[in-house]
Amino acid sequence: MAASLPIPVFNNLQDLYQNLGTSLNHAERWDNLAKEFKARFGRTPTYIARAPGRVNTSPDAQQGEHIDYQLFGVFPAAIEHDILIACAPRSSPDQHHHTPGSVIAENLHKKYTRQGFTPTRRPTLGPEWHLDIDKTELRWESYVKAGYYARDEFHFLIWCSSNGVLNHYFAPNDAESVPIPVDLLVTGSVPAGSGLSSSAAMVVSSTLAFLAVNGLLDKVEENSQDAKTITKGSLVEMAMENEKRVGVNSGGMDQAASVISLANSALYVSFFPQLSAKPIPLPGSSNSGGPGTPHATFICANSLVVSDKAVHAKTRYNLRVVETLAAARILAVRLGVHVGSREKITLRTVMARLMGETEDGAEADEEKLRAGLERMAQEVECLRPQEAKGHADELGVTLETMIEWSEMGREAFNDVYLSWVDVEATYFQLYKRAKHVYLEALRVLQFRDLCLNASSNPAEGSSVLKALGTLMNESQESCASLCEITCPEVDELARLAMEAGAYGSRVTGAGWGGCTVSLVDETQVDSFIAKIKASYGPYKGLEEEALREAIFATKPSSGACVYKFED
Template sequence: MESSPLPLVNSLDEIYTPAALVHEGERWNKVFEKFQREYGTPVQKVSRAPGRVNIIGEHIDYCGFSVLPAAIERDVLIAFSTDPVSEDGKDESIPKPSKPGKTVVVLRNTEEKYSPTAFEVDLTGNGDDLALPERHHWSSYFIAGTKGILAHLVKTRSRNISTPKPGPALVRILVDGTVPEGSGLSSSSAMTTASAIAILEISGRREGEFQVGRSDVTNVAIESERLVGVNSGGMDQSASVFSRPMHLLHIEFIPQLKARALPLPQTDPPFSFVIANTLVTSNKKLTAKYHYNLRVVECRLGALLLAKFLDLHVDYQTRPFPSYKTLVDTYFGRKAPTHGPIRSNSQRPEKLVPEGATHPALPSSRLPPRNAGGAHELRTMMGLVGQALGGPGMEDGMTWEQVAEKLEVDAKELEKAVADREVEPKDGKFKIWTRARHVFSEAIRVYEFKELLCNTAATSQRATPDAIPDSENAGPILETSARESLPDLPSAPLDPYSTSSLAVPNDADPSKELLEKMGRLMNESMESCQRDYECSCPELDELASIARKNGAIGSRVTGAGWGGATVSLVREPDVPAFLKAVRTEYYNKRYPDLTEKELDDACFATKPENGAILYENDDASPDHAT
């Protein structure tokens, strides 16, 4: 549950799935050995935070819609030990605290390309005495996580601990990471999250009466990453903290950030997700005005136009901007947070009134459930979006002046209010309709994927996709039974209203049907990213094509796009041949000089793994106990 502390374990089999244990054990041993060589003392604890892969739901989190990511095996490890007193000259490379109450934090990395550093901080303060490096350094993420968690600790400190115990004089840290940089797998979020957890543990607030739970750690990591200039909607950090083995997380952002763990189905044969990095990195500072920032503005303009069409009164100069999800909730009468003063009139737009006579539904008609929400509302809204934003010529886009005319506002004032960062649309036109078409169709695909998982979920009671029961005191994480208790696929409960029903002919293979439906949704997502959102690139297109040609049931971009990686759904028996084909047809042609390790980092199979965890080394000397 969200208020529970981050787990503390002392065995790797409590962190990784059996398939990952073989090589992870060897890796951890190397980290522990290097720590001993570097510092002459054993590792006491390790803060571990994984990267994530977004299985489906691209570029819709900042529009307020839900996503389905999972943690991966690749992660960031922060091994650390503390000393109540300084080194006293044992190691001249380690500085002493400048005065009592200060803590010296020494940061080193297993990779030589990351230069070592050290900083001083008061661990009982709010982090104001700690500054980020003037020039970006890999330590910036650790320092940001430290500042974020210290500020939170002071903010939530009880009067009973108004004079907290001083921190240790020395903290020794060794960082090891396997999340490839620039791959769209959130290496920065993993680093920031692991850093916050390490400082939280050293400060003594991970558990106990005044513990800081997982939900707070997630929010701290989100805010911390913004300190280094990364605006995050919360998906990456939530996946890193809350993920479970063999589960996807259904993460919602409105009215508040929450997540439910949904078990992946058992199939025969089993399946894996294969990640392939294009090794193309989009320079966000140079391309944001054409890519990411431009898409945000196009979605903002679309939300304003849709609000006007639906007769929902929105002040475009008020912050934060209305999101598509907020408009959906307001239109369908659910309570949503205020994104500007939205007021809903009692009447629907006149365009919705049918021109001809209506006919009563036949008794055999398949009607939506009484409490229909989620996907049903999105499908209804998709038609309204087409009326509001679509039509002849709308795929070519609209200028500032054309949008302002429809909104009946001044074009210059609109641009000033909406484009808070530089944007440069091609030919001066914003492709509002095609971007909206992607956002709403992708949001529907997320719900359909969720329906597939819910229909095969091993729960003690029936769980309908759009209304998973929550008790009044239940947290946002859906408790599911252990993987060993999952039912056989053919007998999984079905939702009669599901558009992705698993009902198949008696002679059909239900595993094959299920995987094909999952793959179809992934392929449709990729097509939408290519055609409507235009966030792909030739290398991503090529990798997805190679993947499908060589056995992938589905393949799509994961992450923001314009570079980064693809994720493919592959049956496990096909994985070795699949990896070989991708190496031959993509990497050997485009990057023939890659080493074996670089190839392994670029393309690998993975399954959903555990979220963030703190590991305690039982073999550490008690003289060095935290």
């Protein structure tokens, strides 16, 4: 299984580059980062950790993207744009911040200033390591800190239990077990707030950098039976918990895509009954099919509306988490599905129990899974308020009504659903969110099946690409009307993409801004981009370099890795 494989560690850049795609000048970026590190810190880095951003190739997890934290399968792909972190142990004892575990972090982007921080043990709060992260202000170094340290304070997914680099690998009560001081230099080509998972890529790469520089990746070679052996799956779980330190309760899709993906493939990630990931070749990739087979690529177009998950979490991202979790409990109650008195059940688990699936064994077979989703898309009608007459505002319920429907009582409901996260809403849209989740999960299966069928019959490439585009368009509509995570600019970009000849186009990422991803015939990429540049208002007046960053073609890339410099 892909999640059980070790993190790739390269000693040869040629081997590394061939997995990253072709549209970016990777060699130049890596070489420049190493030279800048030496200029700033006086020595060559020991490692460079790399983690890519991602797109949602299929209609899937909107908002972390909205079905992954409900434990439904998703279908993302890593992109060539990535976060790179050069790192090395701090060797000179007279340098500033040489205490155990101290960090000096710099960023190649001029707007980010040098930062220094040191983890501590606080006896009054227990023996664990501590590192302050301010969730009220979005700062670049918070994601570096998050990669170093995570406490399991937002634990609610059944398969995730990691405690981060510090507390998992350095015994709090052992004075000899301490992390080494480290210098870091960060650079990135994933636009921040664009919906391409720059935050997850940042946390994955920083987690990986701290693991590498402390010699923890070597455990894979030294003792493969060690319980602390680091696999791709364990890195996903660790990075997922780490990102919650900045106040965002993501479901794992972003981290899985960044870590486990393979070049020229999307990744079918399943979270129920346990985390698993399987690479699926994408139809129309440039290395598939024979002469005459249509090839396609993905075009990412940034709306230039920044999606700030940390700042707006209580009215957007985290609100969707609470709405879907509360919808799951109420749906279970109304369908007579067993649910514990204080259990935080997911929509996936409700379906499993209703369909008689095993919750601790293998994933349900495809036929049963598809039948279950089709049924649940109808069962959710019981969440529609009786007084609703079709108007969107009438489909929501107040907090009081939601608590009443849950049959839990105010104190228990607040404790289970509201005590661990900040949310703010007048009406909670239980029906629309649950409807979106089940329909999106069904579209993911349909998208995956089309890709699998196309890989065995490349001659049908053109019709498959059109069918994939249709699913993407349906997803965009659901994101706009049921999950309500788009914005006027994103909706306009998706419309313009279709007018410019895309097979399909949809929002990607957390929503409320960020990027669209469009599936486009490879021969039409240049003309497609030119049409979008000319027709999307916010692009007018941008300098050429800014335009190249705002809209670009990308191929599915390989996942996270480490380059180790020769001694």
